[in-house]
Amino acid sequence: xxxxxxxxxxxxxxxxxxxxxxxxxxxxxxxxxxxxxxxxxxxxxxxxxxxxxxxxxxxxxxxxxxxxxxxxxxxxxxxxxxxxxxxxxxxxxxxxxxxxxxxxxxxxxxxxxxxxxxxxxxxxxxxxxxxxxxxxxxxxxxxxxxxxxxxxxxxxxxxxxxxxxxxxxxxxxxxxxxxxxxxxxxxxxxxxxxxxxxxxxxxxxxxxxxxxxxxxxxxxxxxxxxxxxxxxxxxx
Numbered sequence: 001x002x003x004x005x006x007x008x009x010x011x012x013x014x015x016x017x018x019x020x021x022x023x024x025x026x027x028x029x030x031x032x033x034x035x036x037x038x039x040x041x042x043x044x045x046x047x048x049x050x051x052x053x054x055x056x057x058x059x060x061x062x063x064x065x066x067x068x069x070x071x072x073x074x075x076x077x078x079x080x081x082x083x084x085x086x087x088x089x090x091x092x093x094x095x096x097x098x099x100x101x102x103x104x105x106x107x108x109x110x111x112x113x114x115x116x117x118x119x120x121x122x123x124x125x126x127x128x129x130x131x132x133x134x135x136x137x138x139x140x141x142x143x144x145x146x147x148x149x150x151x152x153x154x155x156x157x158x159x160x161x162x163x164x165x166x167x168x169x170x171x172x173x174x175x176x177x178x179x180x181x182x183x184x185x186x187x188x189x190x191x192x193x194x195x196x197x198x199x200x201x202x203x204x205x206x207x208x209x210x211x212x213x214x215x216x217x218x219x220x221x222x223x224x225x226x227x228x229x230x231x232x233x234x235x236x
Contacts, residue, residue, distance in 0.1 A: 021103055032110040125206070173195060179191070
């Protein structure tokens with residue numbers, strides 16, 4: 001059950017401006033002392049990019065798979081496919097998914113590795129926002145009321161959320177359920193639903209949140225950014 005390789009997968013569509021920070025955070029996380037004997041690689045699926053996304057990824061040492069899907073589900077799956085090919089198959093491998101507009105904490109990969117060693121097949125984490133749009137007062141409060149509605153006053157939060165920006169899965173479980181579905185939105189939910197249907201062990205935890213963008217015009221439609229955009233139209 002102890003993985004020997006961790007592969008970080010990132011779909012990206014014209015994310016040159018934010019990708020460097022995301023990749024630097026992953027590089028920091030990969031240097032955690034708990035991972036000294038673990039191979040870590042990063043794969044970016046540059047999806048229909050017309051900017052320097054691919055070049056930025058290459059310059060930081062990530063592997064790049066250029067695709068023309070304009071589809072997050074297919075792009076995330078393409079990154080996972082290249083990672084599995086590079087690693088020689090799913091045995092002993094763990095896939096850690098995040099997004100190009102997100103920065104993982106320094107303990108992120110070590111946290112997922114530890115949960116994998118405990119026997120979990122997937123880790124479904126939470127996200128937080130630090131760059132709230134200044135022109136939308138009250139948005140942070142509205143978001144927290146919705147997002148934290150089920151958070152208990154004490155004890156672990158078995159939250160209902162799913163984010164491609166903070167998701168980990170054992171590669172053998174991933175391949176067993178067919179991987180990310182080819183969806184324009186919700187591919188992360190689709191994978192977790194398939195894992196649940198397959199009776200794989202899924203840990204929902206808020207212990208290691210990932211910082212994600214608060215932008216209201218996200219690259220992917222139907223995801224977290226659209227949730228924030230809808231909240232921005234509400235009144236307190």
